[in-house]
Amino acid sequence: MSPEYSDQTKKKVEEVISHYPKKEAALLPVLHLTQREFGKISKEEEALVADFLNIKPIQVREAVTFYSMIHQKEMGKYHIQVCRNLSCTLMGAGTLIDYLKDKLNIEPGETTPDHKFSLSTVECLGACEQAPCMMVNFDYYGHLDKKKIDQILDDLE
Amino acid sequence: MSKEKTKMIHIQIDGKSLEVREGTSVLEAALQAGIEIPHLCYHPAFPSEGSCRMCLVEIEGRPDLELACSFPVKDGMKVSTQSEEVTKARKNMLEFLLAEHPLDCPICDKAGECKLQDYYEQYGFFESRFEEKKEKKEKKVEIGKTLLLDQERCILCTRCIRFLKEITGTRELGLFNRGVHTGVNIYEGNPVENNYSGNLVDICPVGAITDKDFRFQTRNWFLGSGPSICPLCGRGCNIDIEYHPGFPHFPVPKRVYRIGPRENHRVNGYWICDYGRYHYSYIDEDRQEQIVDNKKEKLDSWERVLDFLKERIKKLYYMNKTSRIAVLTSSWLSNEELFLIRKIFQEDLNVEKIFLTDPLPGEEDNLLLTPERSPNSKGASQMGLNFKELDLNKLAERTEVLLMFGSHITEHFATAQTQEAIGGIETKVLLNPHISDLNSLMDVVLPTCVIAEKEGTLTNVKGLVQPFSPVFEAKGHCRPEWEVLVNLAKKLALNFRYYSPFTSVKPIFKKMQKEIGFFGTKK
Numbered sequence: 001m002s003p004e005y006s007d008q009t010k011k012k013v014e015e016v017i018s019h020y021p022k023k024e025a026a027l028l029p030v031l032h033l034t035q036r037e038f039g040k041i042s043k044e045e046e047a048l049v050a051d052f053l054n055i056k057p058i059q060v061r062e063a064v065t066f067y068s069m070i071h072q073k074e075m076g077k078y079h080i081q082v083c084r085n086l087s088c089t090l091m092g093a094g095t096l097i098d099y100l101k102d103k104l105n106i107e108p109g110e111t112t113p114d115h116k117f118s119l120s121t122v123e124c125l126g127a128c129e130q131a132p133c134m135m136v137n138f139d140y141y142g143h144l145d146k147k148k149i150d151q152i153l154d155d156l157e
Numbered sequence: 158m159s160k161e162k163t164k165m166i167h168i169q170i171d172g173k174s175l176e177v178r179e180g181t182s183v184l185e186a187a188l189q190a191g192i193e194i195p196h197l198c199y200h201p202a203f204p205s206e207g208s209c210r211m212c213l214v215e216i217e218g219r220p221d222l223e224l225a226c227s228f229p230v231k232d233g234m235k236v237s238t239q240s241e242e243v244t245k246a247r248k249n250m251l252e253f254l255l256a257e258h259p260l261d262c263p264i265c266d267k268a269g270e271c272k273l274q275d276y277y278e279q280y281g282f283f284e285s286r287f288e289e290k291k292e293k294k295e296k297k298v299e300i301g302k303t304l305l306l307d308q309e310r311c312i313l314c315t316r317c318i319r320f321l322k323e324i325t326g327t328r329e330l331g332l333f334n335r336g337v338h339t340g341v342n343i344y345e346g347n348p349v350e351n352n353y354s355g356n357l358v359d360i361c362p363v364g365a366i367t368d369k370d371f372r373f374q375t376r377n378w379f380l381g382s383g384p385s386i387c388p389l390c391g392r393g394c395n396i397d398i399e400y401h402p403g404f405p406h407f408p409v410p411k412r413v414y415r416i417g418p419r420e421n422h423r424v425n426g427y428w429i430c431d432y433g434r435y436h437y438s439y440i441d442e443d444r445q446e447q448i449v450d451n452k453k454e455k456l457d458s459w460e461r462v463l464d465f466l467k468e469r470i471k472k473l474y475y476m477n478k479t480s481r482i483a484v485l486t487s488s489w490l491s492n493e494e495l496f497l498i499r500k501i502f503q504e505d506l507n508v509e510k511i512f513l514t515d516p517l518p519g520e521e522d523n524l525l526l527t528p529e530r531s532p533n534s535k536g537a538s539q540m541g542l543n544f545k546e547l548d549l550n551k552l553a554e555r556t557e558v559l560l561m562f563g564s565h566i567t568e569h570f571a572t573a574q575t576q577e578a579i580g581g582i583e584t585k586v587l588l589n590p591h592i593s594d595l596n597s598l599m600d601v602v603l604p605t606c607v608i609a610e611k612e613g614t615l616t617n618v619k620g621l622v623q624p625f626s627p628v629f630e631a632k633g634h635c636r637p638e639w640e641v642l643v644n645l646a647k648k649l650a651l652n653f654r655y656y657s658p659f660t661s662v663k664p665i666f667k668k669m670q671k672e673i674g675f676f677g678t679k680k
């Protein structure tokens with residue numbers, strides 16, 4: 001079954017397309033809107049986006065696989081992205097990543113069976129002054145240690 | 158194009174002064190002057206991409222090396238393509254390109270014609286500093302009917318992707334993922350499916366896309382190559398035929414191995430279609446190589462057959478009965494051959510029954526392939542031959558001598574039908590490069606040459622008259638039709654002096670230019 005946008009999203013998609021001289025230029029914002037609605041951009045959503053932008057699904061796939069913020073599989077309710085770049089690694093990100101793997105019992109790139117958490121490792125989050133740091137969905141958490149991670153995760157329902 | 162676009166400016170490359178068109182890139186200016194700058198992603202058919210970074214050069218006054226493919230020339234510019242810094246940069250770029258490369262040249266079909274290999278020979282020669290494991294990727298992705306993709310060998314120049322975007326518009330290939338995981342692939346098992354897919358093998362600068370039709374058949378350095386014209390449709394694409402020069406004296410399985418495009422911007426640009434590329438079996442397979450003498454009247458040599466034919470024709474001529482001669486021509490014949498048919502049969506002998514038997518039209522596409530499936534339909538239509546509408550009854554009615562060129566009539570009528578119609582004709586001679594069902598219906602079958610074995614000109618659908626010459630020797634006892642026709646004309650001796658200078662194609666062409674307006678106006 002091919003997905004369909006809700007009326008509200010459809011309106012937004014059409015609006016954002018109208019901002020660009022060429023439909024296909026709206027690809028990234030449309031992908032974000034689409035992901036917000038369906039939680040992922042798999043083959044079906046690719047077809048939907050391609051259709052709206054009048055491009056081929058392969059062009060959508062190129063963008064989807066390039067950008068790490070676009071997911072081909074649905075993420076857990078909370079997407080934890082731990083920085084593993086230089087500053088964070090110097091400040092102990094490695095141990096924290098191992099800690100999270102053990103705690104959630106998943107590898108980076110995986111989602112817990114209850115779909116609550118997904119774990120990813122990412123490159124510099126641009127918050128080196130708070131290293132080591134991570135993002136949970138769109139929120140930043142810095143100066144992390146194991147205790148702080150326990151606390152953050154406990155507070156999430 | 159505006160006038161300003163064609164303004165000429167002066168630059169220097171490696172101390173050589175050049176006058177170039179404003180707006181060209183440094184790389185194009187160099188290539189035009191015969192100065193080679195290594196490049197992998199640049200292809201003259203597409204806007205430059207600047208992704209391989211092999212083309213770095215030094216430009217006076219610029220702080221860094223610049224990409225020759227993307228840097229436009231400026232008046233007074235001084236470029237150096239061989240400085241120490243440039244060659245060092247090339248070496249460094251090669252090290253990057255090879256860092257993830259599987260280095261499997263010994264088993265790579267492209268070895269010997271791979272630009273990466275060539276550049277390494279010229280500028281590389283470094284010790285590998287790589288200690289990490291290389292990325293494993295797919296080595297055998299079937300991306301099309303005849304195409305295999307090796308993602309490990311791919312250097313991500315995107316030429317293939319740009320070809321499918323800009324030339325065919327079909328976009329079957331894309332670039333997925335990023336960083337070290339980046340790879341070319343098709344989408345969800347949808348293969349490259351268009352009539353130009355074979356060109357991807359030619360434009361891939363490395364061995365990432367290989368052709369199943371050619372793969373592992375031979376090493377490319379064993380092959381010779383000769384320019385020719387594709388006869389499979391009316392476009393007349395300029396091609397190179399690659400063949401084993403040792404055949405048949407060396408124990409190699411075949412003669413022709415591969416057909417490739419030969420650049421000609423008046424006809425086919427850089428490309429040929431898959432139909433023309435992969436149907437080359439007509440050159441070597443099912444060839445008529447010997448004279449077939451079904452009458453068993455010792456008509457077993459060219460000399461005897463032509464004498465026999467001469468006698469038959471002359472008799473009718475002196476009895477004023479040349480209306481009993483029928484000639485079936487085809488636009489697989491060259492301009493010169495059709496011209497000779499016009500001279501001998503239409504003019505000298507006053508034969509009325511001249512027919513054209515061409516292959517049935519096929520589908521055309523929006524790029525090169527035309528519906529006409531023969532190379533000279535335009536030439537045939539301009540030759541001033543009064544073709545009769547093809548009709549078996551008319552053809553056979555009271556006919557005593559039938560001369561047939563090619564066997565395309567089998568595409569128009571069932572063989573049994575043809576047999577019934579022409580069965581009663583006393584003398585039936587077929588000149589054909591191929592073995593066909595008609596052989597058993599004929600008294601004599603004479604083996605003739607394919608385009609690749611003879612000389613002449615062909616007129617493409619656009620009216621362009623293109624010369625071709627033999628790439629290799631004729632098979633068996635095959636002879637070119639023009640030579641057979643000239644010999645026959647000389648034997649008939651109706652106009653001996655006219656035909657006697659025709660010892661090669663050139664004088665025939667000259668006469669044709671003089672006598673037929675269409676050819677006279679062309680070069």
Ligand code: SF4
Nearest residue numbers: 311312314315317361
């Ligand atoms: S497959 Fe060949 S043409 Fe395509 S990107 Fe790779 S190296 Fe370039």
Ligand code: SF4
Nearest residue numbers: 387390393394430433
């Ligand atoms: S377009 Fe016609 S002439 Fe050109 S390669 Fe194809 S068949 Fe041959």
Ligand code: FES
Nearest residue numbers: 083088124125127
């Ligand atoms: S290295 Fe982690 S935020 Fe910059």
Ligand code: FES
Nearest residue numbers: 196207209210226
């Ligand atoms: S040819 Fe200039 S960057 Fe590839």
